[in-house]
Amino acid sequence: MKTITIANRNNTVYKVKGKRPLLSELRSLGLVLPYGCQYGGCITCAAKLIKGKVDQKSQVALNNRQINDGYVILCVARAKTNCTFDIGVESHDKLYRNPFIDPLEPHELKADIATCREIKHD
Amino acid sequence: MEGLCCGPGYASPSEAIKAPSEKLLYTIAIYTGTGIQKPDYLATIDVDPNSESYSKVIHRLEMPGIGDELHHMGWNACSSCHDDNSMSRKYLLVPGVRSNNIYVVDTASNPKAPNLYKVIQGSEIKSKTNLSGPHTVHCLGSEIIISFLGDAKGEAPGGYLHLNKDFEIIGRWENSMGDIPFSYDFWYQPRHNVMVSSEWAAPNTFMPGFDLEEVGHLKYGRRLHIWDFKKKKPIQTMYLGEDGLIPLEVKFLHNPNSSHGFCGAALSANVIHFWKTKNDSWEWEKIIDIDNEPHPDWPIPIPGVMSALLVSMDDKYLYINNWLHGDMRQYNITDPHNPILTGQVWMGGLLGKAPKVNGVKVAGGPQMYQLSLDGKRMYVTTSLFSTWDNQFYPDIRTNGGVMLMIDCDVKNGGMKINKDFVVNFGDEPNGPSRCHESRYPGGDCTSDIWL
Numbered sequence: 001m002k003t004i005t006i007a008n009r010n011n012t013v014y015k016v017k018g019k020r021p022l023l024s025e026l027r028s029l030g031l032v033l034p035y036g037c038q039y040g041g042c043i044t045c046a047a048k049l050i051k052g053k054v055d056q057k058s059q060v061a062l063n064n065r066q067i068n069d070g071y072v073i074l075c076v077a078r079a080k081t082n083c084t085f086d087i088g089v090e091s092h093d094k095l096y097r098n099p100f101i102d103p104l105e106p107h108e109l110k111a112d113i114a115t116c117r118e119i120k121h122d
Numbered sequence: 123m124e125g126l127c128c129g130p131g132y133a134s135p136s137e138a139i140k141a142p143s144e145k146l147l148y149t150i151a152i153y154t155g156t157g158i159q160k161p162d163y164l165a166t167i168d169v170d171p172n173s174e175s176y177s178k179v180i181h182r183l184e185m186p187g188i189g190d191e192l193h194h195m196g197w198n199a200c201s202s203c204h205d206d207n208s209m210s211r212k213y214l215l216v217p218g219v220r221s222n223n224i225y226v227v228d229t230a231s232n233p234k235a236p237n238l239y240k241v242i243q244g245s246e247i248k249s250k251t252n253l254s255g256p257h258t259v260h261c262l263g264s265e266i267i268i269s270f271l272g273d274a275k276g277e278a279p280g281g282y283l284h285l286n287k288d289f290e291i292i293g294r295w296e297n298s299m300g301d302i303p304f305s306y307d308f309w310y311q312p313r314h315n316v317m318v319s320s321e322w323a324a325p326n327t328f329m330p331g332f333d334l335e336e337v338g339h340l341k342y343g344r345r346l347h348i349w350d351f352k353k354k355k356p357i358q359t360m361y362l363g364e365d366g367l368i369p370l371e372v373k374f375l376h377n378p379n380s381s382h383g384f385c386g387a388a389l390s391a392n393v394i395h396f397w398k399t400k401n402d403s404w405e406w407e408k409i410i411d412i413d414n415e416p417h418p419d420w421p422i423p424i425p426g427v428m429s430a431l432l433v434s435m436d437d438k439y440l441y442i443n444n445w446l447h448g449d450m451r452q453y454n455i456t457d458p459h460n461p462i463l464t465g466q467v468w469m470g471g472l473l474g475k476a477p478k479v480n481g482v483k484v485a486g487g488p489q490m491y492q493l494s495l496d497g498k499r500m501y502v503t504t505s506l507f508s509t510w511d512n513q514f515y516p517d518i519r520t521n522g523g524v525m526l527m528i529d530c531d532v533k534n535g536g537m538k539i540n541k542d543f544v545v546n547f548g549d550e551p552n553g554p555s556r557c558h559e560s561r562y563p564g565g566d567c568t569s570d571i572w573l
Contacts, residue, residue, distance in 0.1 A: 042330060096509070100420055
């Protein structure tokens with residue numbers, strides 16, 4: 001079992017098995033979460049990982065800057081360790097970016113088009 | 123009048139123009155992406171100036187779950203089956219872009235308070251047709267086709283879902299996607315046996331938000347496609363290049379004999395005009411080019427983002443929006459090669475020209491609009507797509523969307539924001555929601571096609 005702490009919900013704690021995606025595990029434990037496509041493509045369910053490790057290799061929505069800022073697509077991510085998250089739109093401060101004011105560097109694009117450069121993984 | 127003699131709609135565009143004025147609108151309102159954990163809904167808006175609840179939301183039909191992102195919609199029937207008296211314009215098909223569900227809403231039993239008649243589950247659509255990301259709904263005689271932007275995993279180019287009149291899945295409509303890389307909007311003109319389709323991007327590209335760099339990596343569209351409508355396959359590609367970056371809405375003139383049509387290229391902020399030549403091939407030209415505008419805080423000038431486009435029922439006026447600039451424009455297109463700017467109004471936008479309209483702070487810019495059959499009343503909403511709204515207009519989270527009405531002068535040209543009409547979706551009972559596409563029960567300027 002993994003312990004999932006939701007920092008911006010008074011550090012509420014949930015115990016999950018880590019076998020199913022976090023969205024589904026946390027919702028079945030009664031946590032209300034936003035979601036949309038449920039296949040890792042649309043960003044609606046993004047949360048910010050503060051501590052811990054997840055496996056979210058099937059997500060296709062995040063660019064590398066968002067990943068480096070700690071964002072996790074809960075509908076496909078599985079907990080690999082105990083984790084602490086901020087959830088909901090309050091955690092989205094760095095998720096949305098005006099692309100004309102703040103462009104991405106070539107290594108910050110989505111994985112399929114980013115240029116090679118070592119990317120920091122939590 | 124609709125329903126007196128025959129099936130739905132009207133015998134011709136000129137008959138449609140004579141229809142009674144709309145009294146109700148159906149408008150999509152979303153909570154997806156707003157942080158409010160409530161279902162998206164279909165709002166009924168009272169637009170009868172003699173009613174006490176004029177300019178108010180009078181009913182909200184909530185969808186069964188959250189996270190759909192309702193977006194565009196369409197009717198089960200239109201003037202394309204006007205001579206079939208077994209059909210009626212009764213059901214609105216409302217797809218969820220993110221959930222893939224299609225909601226069939228009965229608007230006829232109680233027009234003010236429509237009810238949910240059927241749900242076509244997104245999972246069933248994916249398993250039977252390998253499609254996701256539904257967008258444009260057109261009826262087609264008594265049947266229905268819906269464009270989808272991706273396959274079941276959200277990769278381009280998607281394709282077309284074919285439903286029968288009982289809303290059962292027949293399968294894929296098209297026989298071939300040819301080498302089309304992306305899908306989005308489509309319109310058909312049966313007397314020319316033609317359909318035209320445009321290109322946004324794969325759902326996995328546009329749903330998380332807009333990365334400008336992905337345009338250069340060819341993740342966004344820049345082509346229009348001409349289809350053999352009967353053979354259900356593409357026959358000609360018009361490569362628009364830099365003039366046509368992200369070509370979104372496509373419309374033919376309403377006159378069923380005409381082959382002239384228009385597309386708004388959102389990022390280039392150009393109007394592309396296309397038509398059939400004497401030797402049956404299709405040509406295109408850029409007829410309107412909106413300059414990017416400087417902004418004190420931006421390193422590069424702001425593009426207009428022409429996300430929609432609409433033709434009045436008399437085919438005299440073309441309407442366009444610039445979502446980031448904040449203006450709506452009216453052009454006289456009597457000569458479709460040489461449009462003349464005849465009207466312009468401002469609401470919201472990033473240039474600061476009209477931050478407040480009719481007492482309401484406008485977060486967002488003019489985005490979706492619908493025009494009355496007589497061409498005189500245009501209803502405009504301000505939200506584009508939840509993730510894109512959040513990037514460009516973060517204030518829309520707390521302010522919600524706004525609907526305004528523009529009085530359009532159909533005789534001399536001209537546009538004026540009506541002072542008496544404003545629907546502030548920031549004041550909705552469950553918190554600020556965002557309004558998007560609208561349809562009028564008796565028909566409007568994007569619902570009917572004539573065979």
